[in-house]
Amino acid sequence: MVTESLTRPTTVGALACQRNSFLFNGFKTTVISCEPVKGKPKDPVKYLVELHDTILFPEGGGQPSDSGYLKCSNDRIPVSYVSRVGLHAKHHVGQYIDPGTTVEVEVDQSKRVDYMQQHTGQHLLSAILESEPYKLDTLSWSMGGVISAKKPTLEINDYFNYIELPRKLTSQEIEQVSHKVNELISINPQQISVIERTPEAHGDVQTSKIPDDYDLEKGVLRTIHIGEIDSNPCCGTHLQRTNQIGSILISPNQTNIRGSNSRLYFMCGNRVVNYGMAVNKLVGTAKSSLSCLESEIPEKIDRQRDLIQKSSKREQFWIKELASYESDRLLAKVKEAGKAFLLKDEYGTLEFLLQVFKEFTNKLGKTPNEYQLVLCGREKSTESGSVLIVSESGEKISTIAASLSGVVPTLKGGGGKKGGKWQGKIVKFTENDWKSVKNYLETEF
CATH class of the missing domain: 3.30.980.10 (Threonyl-trna Synthetase; Chain A, domain 2)
Known part of the structure; x- marks a missing residue:
């Protein structure tokens, strides 16, 4: 045990932690000062305590600060950080300690x-x-x-x-x-x-x-x-x-x-x-996921990468094929009634909706003069969804977007103020939300 009297603080450079870096506990010293810290009420650090000497190292030289405890009476006060202010070491704590109090310092040894x-x-x-x-x-x-x-x-x-x-x-x-x-x-x-x-x-x-x-x-x-x-x-x-x-x-x-x-x-x-x-x-x-030995992991990963690339190419092909088919159906409906919609409840990704939009606009040309199109998809696994509203009129787009937002409050999006495309996202697309959107589109379109 080490005991010390109340004198001026030991200079950083000659601290007990620097003179004996393996002294982790049992070190007794005296509180010189305890200054309040200006901060938010909920901040855990409320005071800066300076000790006569310390075995807690203040951050410096590329080495982080120690953390540990100051023990006095029945209190074990955490020290979250020790900073250096000139030649002084300041211990960041959450409660006030009277100057003159004898404390026992403990270091987080493993750290x-x-x-x-x-x-x-x-x-x-x-x-x-x-x-x-x-x-x-x-x-x-x-x-x-x-x-x-x-x-x-x-x-x-x-x-x-x-x-x-x-x-x-x-x-x-x-x-x-x-x-x-x-x-x-x-x-x-x-x-x-x-x-x-x-x-x-x-x-x-x-x-x-x-x-x-x-x-x-x-x-x-x-x-x-x-x-x-x-x-x-x-x-x-x-x-x-x-x-x-x-x-x-x-x-x-x-x-x-x-x-x-x-x-x-x-x-x-x-x-x-x-x-x-x-x-x-x-x-x-x-090894467990790939069902192989350690030495076979690189080969297995290469094989899986090749399979994923081939699968991705197939997926892209069929997305385009399906998007072309859906765009033909939607275009026929628009030419007949001026409006149409698409609901895709499984794997209704934004990528697929955008491909339908691309195919549709390419085939649309300059006719008809007025149209309204809503594309909506959902991925059940993530309960997320996307919405595209397409029209030559920004006013129509705004009206449809407002109506859909009333049906699904979590729908957020933008665009199409002068016509074209409005794009939105639904973070939490529940089954009830889906039924509400379906009912709205079947009623209005």
Whole structure:
């Protein structure tokens, strides 16, 4: 247990979380201030709490903020986020805590370990790429998905972080780098150390990437050392040895960005395990759906794609054939009575209705002078539908659209103000709505 008296807050750069990144709980400290946050009444964060010291890391250096709890009396107050304001760490909480209160700080351990594995892994990967024979500087980096209250689980692509490089790596280089970084994790692990420098001891350390609002004259310059391999300024929390990274998986898929620059995607530690399990589940689902072995999946997918393409071509052929037939019937009705309608209750897709409209207008020509046509279709599986109203008169179109909207309130659409085509959509096309539309059209048309 650590206890501290009420004094000025510890500077970001020398926080307890930065000096001992494996201190996850049992840390006691004192509330220095608790400031209200201006926001909406329903916002969960209502106060910014500053502690004398903290084991909750404030976001910075490409590493997300920790989350955790402040425990005092019988309360266990969630900390959703920790921000850095200059040299100060501010804890975002939902309830007021009196300054002077002693609190015990608890870190979300699994999240912290994940962040450290990704962050330390990035330092190691960048160090290898910056050395011979690659000599590629890391221009920027971004951690992948971050678990939060809004996103409690990660999607499969969220496991990947990326670093931005001046160019793409070749397949052979990716293989070489993968072997090298994993050798430094499993076979030849390196000690990781942190050096804190006061303003007079900055020396030749590059400080260009230090945020402008961090006062180096009053703060602490930290450098992270991976054995003799790498030394870089960094404010984040890190592992103690490279073997704690677990492993690093580098994706062969890279994306271009800003001209010739490239994003190299990678993941570390537990994310590699979770990614493997997620991929295995996908492969298992594919095997079951395709009734084949893993090695046969690509061939089966190619075969299914070919079948879908052939089926789609057949569908397009018969849509045109049926649309031509229906347009002949509708045109005859229009020439006889000046109005006609089409109701298609099953697979009455918008695609089919538009094809009927196209065939109808092509055959219509310039006669008759006045006409009214309504095309309505529904897909029972989704309970959605489409409506086309066609006429030479915008006034007639408006009248029919208003009548149909009265019958089906969920009908929304537009167009045809000067004649032509009005197009609408029914999001929820129930059986009663269908009967009402059918009754209206059979009565009026």
